[in-house]
Amino acid sequence: MMDNLDFSNNPDFQDKPVFIDPTVDIGFKILFGDKRNLLNFLNIIFHGRKEIVDLTYRNTERIGRGEEAGTVIFDLIVETSTGEEVVIEMQTSNHRNFKKRMLYYGCNVVSEKAPRGNRAGWGYDIPEVYTIVVMDNFRMQGVDDGSYFHDICLCDRGDGKIFYEGFGFIYLQLINFVKSEAELSTDLDMVFYMLKHLSRLKKLPKIMDSSIFQRFFQLARYAKLSKEDQAMYDISLKRKWDAEVVRQWQIEEQERKIAEGIEKGMAEGLAKGKAEGAHQKAIESAKEMKKAGLATEQIVLFTKLTTEEIEKL
Numbered sequence: 277m278m279d280n281l282d283f284s285n286n287p288d289f290q291d292k293p294v295f296i297d298p299t300v301d302i303g304f305k306i307l308f309g310d311k312r313n314l315l316n317f318l319n320i321i322f323h324g325r326k327e328i329v330d331l332t333y334r335n336t337e338r339i340g341r342g343e344e345a346g347t348v349i350f351d352l353i354v355e356t357s358t359g360e361e362v363v364i365e366m367q368t369s370n371h372r373n374f375k376k377r378m379l380y381y382g383c384n385v386v387s388e389k390a391p392r393g394n395r396a397g398w399g400y401d402i403p404e405v406y407t408i409v410v411m412d413n414f415r416m417q418g419v420d421d422g423s424y425f426h427d428i429c430l431c432d433r434g435d436g437k438i439f440y441e442g443f444g445f446i447y448l449q450l451i452n453f454v455k456s457e458a459e460l461s462t463d464l465d466m467v468f469y470m471l472k473h474l475s476r477l478k479k480l481p482k483i484m485d486s487s488i489f490q491r492f493f494q495l496a497r498y499a500k501l502s503k504e505d506q507a508m509y510d511i512s513l514k515r516k517w518d519a520e521v522v523r524q525w526q527i528e529e530q531e532r533k534i535a536e537g538i539e540k541g542m543a544e545g546l547a548k549g550k551a552e553g554a555h556q557k558a559i560e561s562a563k564e565m566k567k568a569g570l571a572t573e574q575i576v577l578f579t580k581l582t583t584e585e586i587e588k589l
Contacts, residue, residue, distance in 0.1 A: 297475035404442035
C-alpha cells in the first residue's frame with residue numbers, strides 16, 4: 277500500500293503538483309526512462325500477445341542513409357531481449373503528414389538493420405519494429421470514430437486478415453478517453469487514465485493500487501525530483517500551457533471565422549431573398565399594369581423595372 281502518497285492536506289503542496297505530468301518531455305522521460313515502468317507499460321499495450329521480459333535503451337538519435345535523410349530523434353527507443361525494436365513517441369500537437377512521419381520513423385529503424393555494402397547472403401532477417409505514439413490534445417486526421425486505442429499492422433484489404441505482424445503502429449489518443457475512475461476495468465484503461473489525469477490527482481486511486489501502478493506513482497512524485505529536474509519540469513509544463521493557450525486561441529479564431537462566415541452568408545442570403553422577392557413583386561405588378569393598358573413609361577416609373585424587362589412580359 278502507498279499510504280504516504282496523499283498530499284492533499286499538506287500546505288507545502290497547495291501551489292505545487294503532487295504528481296508530474298507524463299505528457300511533458302521531462303515527465304515522460306522520468307516515468308518511461310525507468311526500465312520496470314516501461315516493461316509494464318509495453319506488456320499492457322501489447323495486450324498479452326507479447327511478453328517482454330527485458331529491454332535495452334538505445335541511442336535516440338538515428339542517422340539516415342545519405343545526407344538527404346537527415347537525423348531522426350525519437351523520445352525513446354528500446355530493443356527487447358527477443359530482438360524487437362520499439363519506438364515510443366509523445367506527441368502534443370498535430371501537424372501535416374503525421375501518419376507519414378510515424379511511418380518514416382518505423383522504416384528508418386528497419387533500414388538501419390540492413391547490412392551496408394555487400395549484401396550477398398543476407399536473408400532480409402529484419403527485426404519486428406513497433407512505433408507507439410501517445411497523442412495528447414489532438415485527434416488523428418481521418419480517424420474520427422471516437423476510439424482511443426488503435427493497434428495497426430499490415431493486413432489484407434480483402435478479408436482483413438493479418439498479412440505481416442512484425443511492423444506495427446499503436447496510437448493512444450488520450451483526448452478520446454473519457455472513462456471516469458469508477459469505469460476503469462482493465463490495466464489498459466488505467467494506463468490511459470494515469471496518462472491523462474496523473475498531474476491532477478492527489479493520491480493513487482484505490483483501483484490502481486497494484487505493484488505496477490505504485491511504481492509509476494512513486495516515480496511521478498514532484499517532491500522526489502531533484503531541484504534541477506523540478507526546474508526543468510516547471511519550464512516544460514509552462515511550455516505546454518503556453519502551447520495549449522495558442523491551440524485554444526487557434527480553435528476559437530477558427531470558430532469565430534466560421535461563425536462570421538455563416539452570419540455573413542445568412543445576411544447576404546436574406547438580402548438577396550428580399551431583393552428577389554421585391555423584383556418578382558414588381559414583375560407581377562407590371563403584368564397587371566400592361567393588362568390595364570398603361571404605357572411602358574408609366575410602368576417603368578411605378579415598378580423601377582427596365583423597359584426591356586417590361587417589353588418581355
